[in-house]
Amino acid sequence: MSDPSTPNDVTQAQAEEAVRTLLRWAGDDPSREGLLDTPRRVAKAYRDWFSGYADDPSEFLKRTFKEVEGYDEMVVLRDIEFESHCEHHMAPIIGRAHVGYLPTNRVVGISKLARVVEGYARRFQVQEKLTAQIAHCIQEHLRPAGVAVVIDASHECMTTRGVHKRGVSMVTSQMLGAFRDDARTRAEFLQFIGIHGAR
Numbered sequence: 001m002s003d004p005s006t007p008n009d010v011t012q013a014q015a016e017e018a019v020r021t022l023l024r025w026a027g028d029d030p031s032r033e034g035l036l037d038t039p040r041r042v043a044k045a046y047r048d049w050f051s052g053y054a055d056d057p058s059e060f061l062k063r064t065f066k067e068v069e070g071y072d073e074m075v076v077l078r079d080i081e082f083e084s085h086c087e088h089h090m091a092p093i094i095g096r097a098h099v100g101y102l103p104t105n106r107v108v109g110i111s112k113l114a115r116v117v118e119g120y121a122r123r124f125q126v127q128e129k130l131t132a133q134i135a136h137c138i139q140e141h142l143r144p145a146g147v148a149v150v151i152d153a154s155h156e157c158m159t160t161r162g163v164h165k166r167g168v169s170m171v172t173s174q175m176l177g178a179f180r181d182d183a184r185t186r187a188e189f190l191q192f193i194g195i196h197g198a199r
């Protein structure tokens with residue numbers, strides 16, 4: 001794994017040794033047969049869960065379409081499922097993101113909005129930061145009239161440990177430009193994603 005801001009000099013062998021240490025610390029024996037391949041599997045899983053460190057999400061927004069020039073209404077991609085991990089406990093955060101923007105002259109392929117979500121989700125995160133990063137990346141690189149991001153997620157650090165509250169979800173939003181300044185634009189977005197004001 002690599003992160004441009006923190007050069008990664010950890011070897012696969014060191015990562016696997018760290019997993020063996022945690023297995024011992026949990027009370028098990030990493031040399032028993034069932035656990036022999038576990039450090040390798042965990043390292044492989046980390047490459048998947050944390051692949052976002054190798055991504056520059058702004059790259060996903062470089063390809064824009066001119067054919068849709070003239071379309072200046074809201075574009076909303078809702079129910080983008082994602083998995084992330086909280087930076088406090090390294091426990092899964094599982095949820096959905098809803099992303100909307102108001103194009104000015106540039107429109108992206110819709111999958112790219114989901115790729116931006118993935119690029120930031122596959123890192124150690126705090127939900128507020130994840131929400132803000134997605135919105136600011138789109139605002140900065142697509143330069144639309146506004147961006148809205150709402151994330152609804154459950155945190156396994158709250159459901160499987162600690163306070164043990166199942167069924168709780170955390171909702172965060174970041175509104176920029178017209179979505180922040182204009183109540184009607186914001187209300188239209190919230191209606192599109194199924195949140196209708198006070199309820």
Ligand SMILES: Nc1nc2c(ncn2[C@@H]2O[C@H](COP(=O)(O)OP(=O)(O)OP(=O)(O)O)[C@@H](O)[C@H]2O)c(=O)[nH]1
Binds near residue numbers: 086125127128157162
């Ligand atoms: N605001 C915010 N808090 C989070 C997020 N993910 C986890 N947390 C919280 O981060 C806090 C860390 O609190 P600490 O008191 O340092 O950790 P802790 O002793 O493990 O706390 P408990 O989870 O209450 O057992 C907890 O309240 C978590 O619920 C997140 O994405 N955003």
Ligand SMILES: [Zn+2]
Binds near residue numbers: 158
């Ligand atoms: Zn946590």
